[in-house]
Amino acid sequence: MKVKEITKQEFLELAIREESHFFDKKAKLLAPNKIQKHAVAFGNADGGELLIGIKDSSDEPNPQLRWDGFSSIEDLNGHLQTLFNISPSIDLKYTILKCSEFKGYVLQVNIERTAELHKTLDGLVYQRSGAQSLQLKDPQKIIELSYAKGATTFEDQVLPEIPPEQITDSKEIDSYLRSFSPRTDALDFCVNQNLFTYKEWYPRVAAVLLFLPSPASLLPRKCSIKITRYNTNEEVPEREHLLQQETIDAPLNLAITLIASKVSEIISSVKVMTKDGLVQMDYPQEAIWEVIVNSLIHRDYSISDDVQVLIFNNRIEVLSPGKLPGYVTATNILDARYARNPKIVRTLHRYPNPPNKDMGEGLNTAFQKMKERGLQPPIIKEIGNYVKVTLPHLPMASxxxxxxxxxxxxxxxxxxxxxxxxxxxxxxxxxxxFYKLRNAGLLEKVPEKNASKAAWRLTDLGRIEAKKFN
Incomplete structure (x- = not known):
């Protein structure tokens, strides 16, 4: 059993760390069926980390008092046996944590998503969603999850020709691990997170994409991002419409920032015609960010092509290689959750300011922000072997x-x-x-309704105006 000494400060960082889609902590008295519930939920989602022996805020408000260690290492055996009894077996690695400031031991379990559907011993299916482990009761949802988990992902492909030192010595992983708790060195991190194979230390594709300075220079597939500016509204641009093209090749977290910055720079110079005349193109930055993030973390990296960001005079198009994953469709995409590249998604989420901060809400945020800005909603289509998201610069109703x-x-x-x-x-x-419409003589307050029940209705003039709408 691997025992790791941590400092009091590292414990406090774990104690105050918020529970999320990838992280949970529980007191040592957690019942065996509850341990299985959370482990199964992580295994059926995108993987995650479970700490047993640190209380959460609902059990202990004071972070200083949340250490709840097991008296001896032998006392962990029952919890480990419970985890090992899950069928099909879960892919997990565990470490025992101790701290000289406190008595006892804490169990740290890292769980991988696998291609199998996991159930607790009593036959229940759970899946992690946000900071909760939710039971799936609908048989159709369980079938859909089983189908989705059967997919393989290119991020797991092993690259034995790349020396592990190229990743463990990179500036990106050094920067990443400075905020990682408990403190760990790069090799341990990559092995524990299954970014390297366990025995040979061969890097996987996910490790290269996340931490190498120039992933495209070493991966056997195209994986950069091309940004292209066309001076036209046409659906199919001609060569003479091409104004600018740039390729970005960088570790994923940095690449997302560079792309968003470049796109913002380009659209700030684009003028569009509106009812108020020629004005600067104005998009909600959150919508651009979320579409870019989704295009990079959910693309199919087995397809040798770059993500394309195309900027026209009346729209932005983002083409991401690969069809929609699993059971996700253009119709259910705002409700369904499926990560084609769970290692990438999980690792990015551990940055201090993660690009995929609101798990599962990215495209929902894009739709919301476009609506708030008064622009038509994003358009999502599967075209051939690509997913195209279009952000139209067209007004919706005021x-x-x-x-x-x-x-x-x-x-x-x-x-x-x-x-x-x-x-x-x-x-x-x-x-x-409401006040603008009242001042225009189109609305009036409903007299008998005030305070929290206040309501508005049309005036006679307002009814005449409303009839003009189809």
Whole structure:
């Protein structure tokens, strides 16, 4: 058994670390069926880390008192046996942590996602979602998960021709591990996270993409990002429309930042025609960021091609190699969760400021931010062997127009109704829209409704205006 000494500061970093899609901590009295529940949930999702012997904030508000170590190493055997009894067996590595400031031992378990569907001993299926381990009860959902987990991923491919030192000595992994707790050296990290093979220390594709300065120079497949600016609105641009092209080849976390920055720089120089005349193209930065992140972390790296970011006068198109993974479709993509490259997703999420901060919410955020900006929603299509996401620079109905359209067929509208309708999250911003329509003589307050029940309705003039909408 591997025993690792950690400092009090490292323990405190673990104690205050927020539970997430990839991390959970539990007291030592966690029942065996609960241990299996969380381990199965990680194995059926994207993998993760489980600490047993550190209380969470609900059990102990004071982080200094959250150490809940086992009295002896032998006391861990029951918990380990419980984990080993999961069928099919889970791919896991474990380390025993001790700290001179506290009594006892803590069990640290790193769990990999596998191609098999895991169940607890009582036959229940769990899957990690955010910071929860949720039971899947719908037989169809279990079938879909089983199908999705059967897919293989190129990120696991072994690259024996690349010396491990090229990764363990890189500046990127050195920077990454400075914020990693408990402290670990690069080789231990890569082996424990299954980024290297266990015995030979051969790097996997995921390690190269995450930490080499120039992944494209050593991978047997194309894996860079090309940014192209076309001076046209045409669906199929001609050669004379090409204004600018740039290729970015960098470790994934850095690449995402460089791409987002370059795209923002380019669109700041693009002018578009609107009802107010010629204005600067204006996109929500969050939408651009999330689409770029998704295109890199969920692409199929077995396909030898680059991610393409195409900037037109009226839209941005992002083409990511590979079809939608598993059971994900263009219809259910905002609700379904499936990571084609779980090692990449999990490792990026451990950066101090992770690019994939809100797990499973990336494209939802893009849709929300486009709506808030008054732009039409992203368009997601599978085209051949690629997924294309288009961000149109086309206006959707204004909040005022949306409110009038709503009242054309509804007798009244509340602040909450308007927020749901327009995508505006702020109550005060919605009030401003109501006041603008009131000042124009189109809306009036419903007299008998005030405070939290306040509502608005059309005036006679407002009804005439609303009839103009189809």
């Amino acid at each position: 909040p005022s127009e949306s409110i009038l359209r709503y009242l054309k067929i509804n007798p009244e509208i509340t602040n909450k109704d308007a927020r749901d309708l327009t995508g505006i999250k702020s109550e005060n911003l919605v009030k401003i829209e």
